[in-house]
Amino acid sequence: MDTNTLAPKVAAATLASAHAGNRNLSTDPKRMAVIKVWDAMMRGARKYCEQEGFVTIHNMPHIVGVTGACENTDTLFTLDWYDGKKMFLPQSNQLYIEMLTQAVEGGRVCGEIQSFRKELNADNRRLAQFTLFEIEHLGDLDELLGHLSGIVRTAANEVATKCAKELALFGRDAEDIKDLTFKRMTYADAIERLKPEGFPDLQWGDDLGANEENRLTELEGPIFITHYPADIKFFNMRNNDDDPRVVNSSDLLLPLAGESAGSAEREFDGAKLRHKLETSSMLAGLIRQGMKLEDFEWYLGFHEEHDVKLHSGAGVGMARVAQFILGQTDIRECVPFLINRDNVI
Template identity: 30%
Template sequence: MKTTISQVSQHVEETVTIGAWIANKRSSGKIQFLQLRDGTGFIQGVMVKKEVSEEAWTAAKDLTQESAVTVTGIVRADERSPSGFELTVINVDVISESVDYPITPKEHGTEFLMDNRHLWIRSKKQHAILRIRNELIRATYEFFNDNGFTKVDPPILTGSSAEGTTSLFHTKYFDEDAYLSQSGQLYMEAAAMAFGRVFSFGPTFRAEKSKTRRHLIEFWMIEPEMAFVDHEESLEIQEQYVSYMVQSVLKNCKLELKTLNRDLSKLENVKAPFPRISYDKAIEMLKEKGFDDIEWGEDFGAPHETAIAESFDKPVFITNYPKDIKAFYMKPDPNRDDVVLCADLIAPEGYGEIIGGSQRIDDYELMKQRYEEHNLSEEAYKWYLELRKFGSVPHSGFGLGLERTVAWISGAEHVRETIPFPRLLNRLYP
């Protein structure tokens, strides 16, 4: 019976055939231990010389790392195995040999591994991280579909910037200037006025010359936008969504988390509601922690976010940032005109901001004033202004960075390991 490694639990004491690659191999003379992987998981195959044909034994003995094979064997339950199962190998058919595979079981430098990223993703740790990424994607669609959201795809090529920044990738769009999208948010606001609650899930691009462990040039964002939803309700949806993702990984990625030696207790505690502190309070906390140089009105960097997160055992919202350091579209706090109705969600364990969100300005005249203050082209943004003219309503939204979230949940040290083929300041290969 043909099956996969992830399905062997359904075939205990049955003879199965699996298409696989040789991840590693060792021998103790009359027994060969084959570490097999097939994309769905890893399993050890044990071949005993006296129990197989001479041809099968010789074929297995000559196997090299990453050779492709078809393996036939009997599935055995084995408590010592990480997966709980082992394969008693009866026969091995070689599909193709692998010669001089570059990534051996020894230690390799990061740049070497990145140069061989197309092969590195086969390894156990990288495989586990990317499987967790896949689970977060699956859980994202499930959460928003189950909560009445419609998926809408904003354009990747745009004529303007959502954030009004200069860190844009420029290209020519026939005889016009165009840019790779930094965010789909403005378009999602238009979609929310048509569908009520929407979300997008797509690539975004930031031409920031940053080399930190939290930054990528190309990354994926989940950007929900919600009509008739104020800032407070948006925060509740955010914490429910993040809780849902974490609990889904705990439920469906037990083996991957074990492979990564992830401390499950830190994840098990991630359940809504999350603590909230104001920007004002965050400034006080930082000064108490020795950050004497931070002043009100300054944005937070990675060390500041990490220091704040250390005081909590869950993600924490920092709310009501100063108006002058946030985007033009954020709604002012009705009780204070110097701060806006916004929040950043800071992940625990030093992983920094994973969500930025706010209630959006819904007043036509105020938005027009913001255009003037930020020197925004009314020609380029006319359509966005018109959303406040034709049936404007209170609305809110947020953006979650997938790679930072994967890094936090998987415990990865650097976001470059959380995307199949990272684009970094010095890397466009492979």
């Protein structure tokens, strides 16, 4: 039998046998276009990292301790591990691959995981499972943002080059995503920029929500917001030398998608790192959930026992990058498989 004839029938039969309520399992042209766009997008991200000498870390853990949390430990999915021990599905592998930057030649590593978030809302922004593309390297925030720009730009260029027909199905012109540029603005300047734009009560120290992020991208296009207050960020982000109130961090905001990548320099001084964790609101929340400081000892101990060099890293939410590339307001239309509170296969 001609394999060109057989393949579409097999694909259709496989998809038809899945949960009928999952609209992401249809074989309509748009759904197939999403799959091709993702293929090109991920090839582009990997291409950049390969060209820049990143070592790809495979077989990344998908069953983790609490150190697999990202920022909000309340959204961890819990697993019943052996002998009743509590384990989790990962939100990030950053703590695990950070230390590899100290040993790998060139100090650059990357990898892909499925990130799991126990999101209570099933809306146009949130997924319970999505692809996270993570990088860590020896270097500072400025160099890191250069790598992030390169990853997203190369991913978008690959889609523009290979998927013009697929983009057209979503009303997207391939020229619109070629050779992207990214502005930069500090968090403090972003607060002042937003006040006359419908957010008069926004104060320094407030986190930026979806509405604020969307307005910034309407005004500025793709943009890195840098130097957030330390109190609203993950415990291991490095405080700025000139203004310790803020950390050397950045969120990449993309039009329609909002926050699409979080990044920061990592604190590398062992004593400072331990103090930051001990005084963090995150640890207090973990203790309420039955966790303890000792769960982080392997991570803290590494920094206390070794001469750790300045390093930084980022996690790129590829579903939101796809949402931006496709120009859609609803992330549920932009993933090959939709997994959220209301939908599972």
